[in-house]
Amino acid sequence: MDDIVRQAMAKWPNVPDCFGWLGLDARGQWFLRDEAAQARGTFAQSKGDLLQHEKLLAFIARNYACDAQGRWFFQNGPQRVYVELEETPIVWRLQPDGQVQAHTGVCAVPDACLVDEAGRVYLAAPLGLGLVHSQDVGLAADWLEQQRWPLENVLASSLAQRFGFVRSPAQPSA
Template sequence: MDDIVRQALAKWPNVPHCYGWLGLDARGNWYMRDDRMQAAGPFPQSKGSLLRHEKLVEFIHRNYDHDDRGQWFFQNGPQRVYVELEAAPFIWRIDADFSVSAHTGRAAVPHACFTDEAGRLYFDCDVGFGLVHTLDVAQAAEAIEQGRWTPAEVQSSELPVRFGFIASPAAAKAAA
């Protein structure tokens, strides 16, 4: 977390949390969801505006974390902005040497590999759970053929409970 964010939290500890305004899609893209987009439907059916500002995206990546309930958020100064997840908290990228990193740039070590009923590939890594980016599935398939990873089958509906994340903090808040 950035020092400026820590300082803001100390100065203003009771800023209300924000729900429904930020989404992470299955390709690691961030979307800003204003009131109109939220009224149009849940994420990802109603995505919002793709964030393209490089420095803003880097700031989000540095301040992306989760709470003890498994809700992922971006700590924006004193305000916690909860993230709507299309697939999982992380989107994994795989390099030519089969090293793995998150959409945030953070290096990761896979502990387990899974495929769901739609053929999507996931890793449970030392830093968390995530979906392999569609552009890297061929690279992952090569590693699987080499015996580096052995996928187990899983139902996508079971992923949030099994791996401890909440895909829609806004829906969880509304249901509470």
């Protein structure tokens, strides 16, 4: 987390959390969901506007984390912005040199590979469960043939509970 974010949190400790305004899709892209996008429905129904500003994306990546309830968030200064997830909190990119990198740029060493009923490929790592980017599934298949990770078949509906993440954090009731 950025020092400036820590300082802002200390200076303004009681800023209310934000829900519904930020989404992460299955390709590791961030979307801003303004009131109009939220009014049109869930993240799956109305993603909102694709964020493309490189410095903003880097700032989000550096300040992306998970709380004790499995809700992923972006710490935007003193305000915690909870993230709507299309699939998983992480989207993995497989690198030709053998590295596995999260959509945030963090490298990890996965310990298992999972495939769901629709053929989607996931990697489990200490950082968390992530979907393998659709462009990297061929490389994942090659690495599975090399027995790089153990393979397990799973139901997509079981992943959030099993790996402790929340796809759509709800604002707590007053």
